[in-house]
Amino acid sequence: xxxxxxxxxxxxxxxxxxxxxxxxxxxxxxxxxxxxxxxxxxxxxxxxxxxxxxxxxxxxxxxxxxxxxxxxxxxxxxxxxxxxxxxxxxxxxxxxxxxxxxxxxxxxxxxxxxxxxxxxxxxxxxxxxxxxxxxxxxxxxxxxxxxxxxxxxxxxxxxxxxxxxxxxxxxxxxxxxxxxxxxxxxxxxxxxxxxxxxxxxxxxxxxxxxxxxxxxxxxxxxxxxxxxxxxxxxxxxxxxxxxxxxxxxxxxxxxxxxxxxxxxxxxxxxxxxxxxxxxxxxxxxxxxxxxxxxxxxxxxxxxxxxxxxxxxxxxxxxxxxxxxxxxxxxxxxxxxxxxxxxxxxxxxxxxxxxxxxxxxxxxxxxxxxxxxx
Numbered sequence: 575x576x577x578x579x580x581x582x583x584x585x586x587x588x589x590x591x592x593x594x595x596x597x598x599x600x601x602x603x604x605x606x607x608x609x610x611x612x613x614x615x616x617x618x619x620x621x622x623x624x625x626x627x628x629x630x631x632x633x634x635x636x637x638x639x640x641x642x643x644x645x646x647x648x649x650x651x652x653x654x655x656x657x658x659x660x661x662x663x664x665x666x667x668x669x670x671x672x673x674x675x676x677x678x679x680x681x682x683x684x685x686x687x688x689x690x691x692x693x694x695x696x697x698x699x700x701x702x703x704x705x706x707x708x709x710x711x712x713x714x715x716x717x718x719x720x721x722x723x724x725x726x727x728x729x730x731x732x733x734x735x736x737x738x739x740x741x742x743x744x745x746x747x748x749x750x751x752x753x754x755x756x757x758x759x760x761x762x763x764x765x766x767x768x769x770x771x772x773x774x775x776x777x778x779x780x781x782x783x784x785x786x787x788x789x790x791x792x793x794x795x796x797x798x799x800x801x802x803x804x805x806x807x808x809x810x811x812x813x814x815x816x817x818x819x820x821x822x823x824x825x826x827x828x829x830x831x832x833x834x835x836x837x838x839x840x841x842x843x844x845x846x847x848x849x850x851x852x853x854x855x856x857x858x859x860x861x862x863x864x865x866x867x868x869x870x871x872x873x874x875x876x877x878x879x880x881x882x883x884x885x886x887x888x889x890x891x892x893x894x895x896x897x898x899x900x901x902x903x904x905x906x907x908x909x910x911x912x913x914x915x916x917x918x919x920x921x922x923x924x925x926x927x928x929x930x931x932x933x934x935x936x937x938x939x940x941x942x943x944x945x946x947x
Contacts, residue, residue: 593699593934600697604705605712608679612713625667626720633660633724637731653731654865658849660728661742661867664721665749665848669782671717672750673774675710676757678767680929685767689933699933703758703926710754715747734865741852748915749844752922753778759925762932781918782844789839793831800830806887821888834880841913846874851911874910 612618636659640652680703683689692702725739756777761770804824840846849870876883 591698593930595698596700596704600701601705601708604692604697604702605709608706608709609712612675612709618713621671622716622720625671625717629660629663629667629721629724632663633727637727651733651865653728653733654867656731657725657728657734657739657742658866660721660724661746661848661852662845664718664724665746665844666782668714668717668746668750669753669778669844672710672714672753673757673771673778675713676706676754677761677771677774679706679710679758680761680933681765681770682761682767684765693933693935699930699935702933703762703929706929707751707754707758707926710757711747711751714750714754718743718746718750738852738865738867742848745848745851745911745915749847749918752918755922755925757925759922759928762929777921781842785839785843789836792836792839793833796832796835797829798832799827800881802826802828802830803884804887805884828885830881832880833877837874837878837880837910838913840874840877841910842917843914844918846870847911847914847918850874850909851915871910875908878908878910 633656636656640655680689683692693699697705722743725743728734729736729739753774757770757774760773760777761767764770764773802825804826806821806824808819808822809824849867853865853867853871
């Protein structure tokens with residue numbers, strides 16, 4: 575009896591449509607398996623409780639400190655300042671917690687022998703990777719949801735538009751999703767869980783800490799002497815009378831720092847992304863004048879302009895600034911946050927693509943010490 579081998583089915587390829595074949599059922603299956611493991615783990619529950627206690631304690635302490643410094647009198651900047659404190663605190667803790675949720679998702683399963691079980695099923699590599707990313711993102715968003723009461727407390731103090739709070743939550747959620755992709759990609763590149771964890775934290779530190787440090791280190795190398803237009807008090811000064819003289823334009827030679835060459839270092843920072851993207855347009859002028867986010871946004875946008883741009887030094891006479899015929903230099907309105915958010919999302923997409931390639935089977939070459947099953 576003879577058997578035609580070409581007519582025999584290939585069990586390893588049944589139901590497979592390539593490594594990038596994605597179905598919602600496959601992604602949901604992997605995500606549910608991952609989430610069930612996390613829910614059963616008491617460490618994740620403890621981490622969630624600790625998160626809530628830490629964010630709540632710092633928020634209440636900040637609220638009490640601002641109330642004591644204000645002497646109990648109404649302060650329009652109290653709400654925006656607390657909102658900025660809570661936002662940066664939640665983002666900072668999220669940058670620390672998210673890598674721990676994803677940096678061992680692939681090599682950890684490989685070391686425990688459970689990854690091979692998923693690879694021999696009908697699930698494609700893309701479904702396995704995206705399922706792990708979705709599960710880690712949902713777990714990280716649970717920490718974000720636990721912080722919502724403190725955002726509501728900051729909104730209750732007034733001075734912060736609701737849409738600004740919505741923008742902060744959306745931006746933080748997208749940044750956390752990108753970090754999940756980065757962590758999964760790095761966990762597929764290294765055989766040891768300690769190595770992938772360190773690499774993920776290095777990437778996070780590079781975005782959140784090293785970018786402003788590099789911007790500051792490059793500052794002395796981008797200066798030059800140039801002619802600058804200055805909008806301010808006359809060169810003769812103010813003799814101290816009740817009516818200050820009107821501001822005027824004058825030309826001076828000053829040291830100019832060409833931050834238009836290095837502003838992109840600040841744009842990559844997640845805190846700058848949240849501050850710039852959450853600040854609403856000039857329609858909510860009280861918020862724009864009292865929020866630390868607005869001040870940070872303006873500073874970064876001025877750094878993007880850089881060069882010998884006009885300088886506004888008419889601080890002592892805002893009435894004269896409005897009554898004179900000349901116009902003061904207008905601040906930049908070009909947004910910064912799409913650049914930083916886009917770069918972080920691209921890193922996350924690169925991590926997902928790397929993980930899919932590393933999970934594709936058959937693999938012609940495996941790293942030394944890699945466990946298959």
